[in-house]
Amino acid sequence: MWLISHHHLTVQLRKVKGHSNNKANDQADALAKQGRYSLDPIIVNHKFFHQSSLALFNYNHISVIDRNLRKWSNIPIYSRIFNMAMNNSSLLPINHQITYGDIDWIYTKQWINSNPFDMPTSSKLSKIQSNRLKKSTFTYPTGNILQRNYPNLYPLGRIHCMECSIDEDTNAHIGLCLSHRRSITSLLTKFKKNLIDLLRKEGTSNISFDIESRVNNSNMFKVFPDILDAARLLDSPDQIRIPREQPWILLLHHLIPRDLAVFFDNYFSKAAERSRFLIQYVTDFISELTSITWSSRSRSFKKWEKSLDITLKKKKNYRKCTCITSGRASSSAATLSSTVTHQRRSRYTRYYHNKVLPYYKENVNFDVSACIRWTTCNFLHSGSWESYRDNLLFNLDNFSPVQSFLDSLRPRIT
Structure with a gap:
């Protein structure tokens, strides 16, 4: 435009058809004109595009930027924060889910913090949230963890799963166990139907079509035995990874999969409704699962422990018994030193409870209304604290800040 105005040019615009008489281009033009008058919106699923497609941005080969950048950034940021804060070997089974953003950390946080009781705090709530945290961090006391924490109570070697008696009893094994597959398959079918009914009945978004086909095509409600067996049959249980193709396993560990959260994001327009219905749905789902x-x-595991005479009392007293055993095995010099230290502590403790000290004098001139209890002489630089305490006459009313404030409001008499 600057060139036209600067050189005083006269420009005539003429439309020239591009790709004319091109069969593929003519078909694309016809479809575009046909789609212009279509009443149904066209949803483009980026998963069917090649990763090198120029139409979509790909962040670090992790995830496609398919929404508002500020909202999308929560996916890698939350997973990165969680991965940094909880960077330990126990989270190796979900390493791929963390890397590729398959876990919705916002809904996971809401679920772990959710309170099913009316009271804001209770011992039951503490147990429930503790259970959720242990399972989500893969530190729930399964056979391998109990064997690590109580090596003298549990037998050596791998402790196999009491359900299938094939694989080692670990946190990652619970979703791969052969004995649970049939019941899990029927349960997934049940909650797939529940989700379809919920979205149809309570959904508030304008996009309300094709609910059934989207839910049926989701891996959230499918069981792939071949994939589960491939993840289970590894040389070392430390190498077990939960397959990404089975997102329902994350619910066993109280982690909300993105494959489930996307339905609530798409079919509920308000954030409060999304959270409320998601928590209700997940509560029933995880409870039955x-x-x-x-x-x-x-x-089954408690029955096995009972057969080995492993009781809760032995677990509680395990550290105490271990310390006593190690103390007996220590040298006599160390034992003597420990005894002397214990005696010194006893005398030191009795010193503070010696009623001969002035602090415990009964007949003292002390004004109780002062509400001052001198316990050190650091505040008194002239004389001992004992003499000040015994002769302290102090009236709190005369030095009350409230009384001083009220006196300042009174009109002065001249």
């Missing part, structure tokens, strides 16, 4: 997996496994 836990009853056929974790609860069944715990009952």
Whole structure:
């Protein structure tokens, strides 16, 4: 435009058809004109595009930027923060899910912090949240962890799963166990139907079509035995990775998969409704999923512990007994030193409870209304604290800041 105005040029615009008489281009033009008058919106699924497609941006080969950048950035940022804060070997089973953003950390946080009771705090709530945190961090006391923490109570070697008696009893094994697959398959079918009914009945978004086909095509409600066996049959249990193709396993560890959260994001327009219905749905889902997996496994494991005479009392007293045993095995010099230290501590403790000290004098001139209890002489530089305490006459009313404030409001009499 600057060139035209600067040189005083006269420009005539003429439309020239491009790619005329090109068969593929003519078909594309016809489809574009046909789609212009279509009443149904066209949803483009970026998963069907090649990663090198110029139409979509790909961040570090991790995830496609398919929404508002500020909102999308929560996916890698939250997973990065979690990965840095919880960077330990126990999270290796979900390393791929953390890397590729398969876990919705916002909903996971809401779920772990959710309170099913009316009271804001309770011992039951503490146990529930502790259970969720242990399972989400893969530190729930399964066979391998109990063997590590109580080596003298549990037998050497791998402790196998009491349900399938094939693989080692670990946190990562619970979703791969052969004995649970049939019941899990029927449960996924049940909650797939529940989700379809929920989205149809309570969904508030304008996009309300094709709900059933989207839910049916999601891996959230499918069980792939070949993929589960491939993840289970590894040389070392430390190398087990939860397959990304089975996102429902994340619910066993109280982690909300992105494959489930996307339905609530798409079909509920308000954030409060999304969170409320998601928590309700996940509560029922995880409860029944836990009853056929974790609860069944715990009952079998407790029976096995009972057969070995491993009780809760022995676990509680394990450290105490271990310390006593190590103390007996120590040298006599170390024992003597420990005894002397213990005696010194006893005398030191009795010193503070000696009633002969002035602090415990009964007949002293002390004004109780002062509400001052001198326990050190650091505040008194002239004389001992004992003499000040015994002769302290102090009236709190005369030095009350409230009284001083009220006196300042009174009109002065001249």
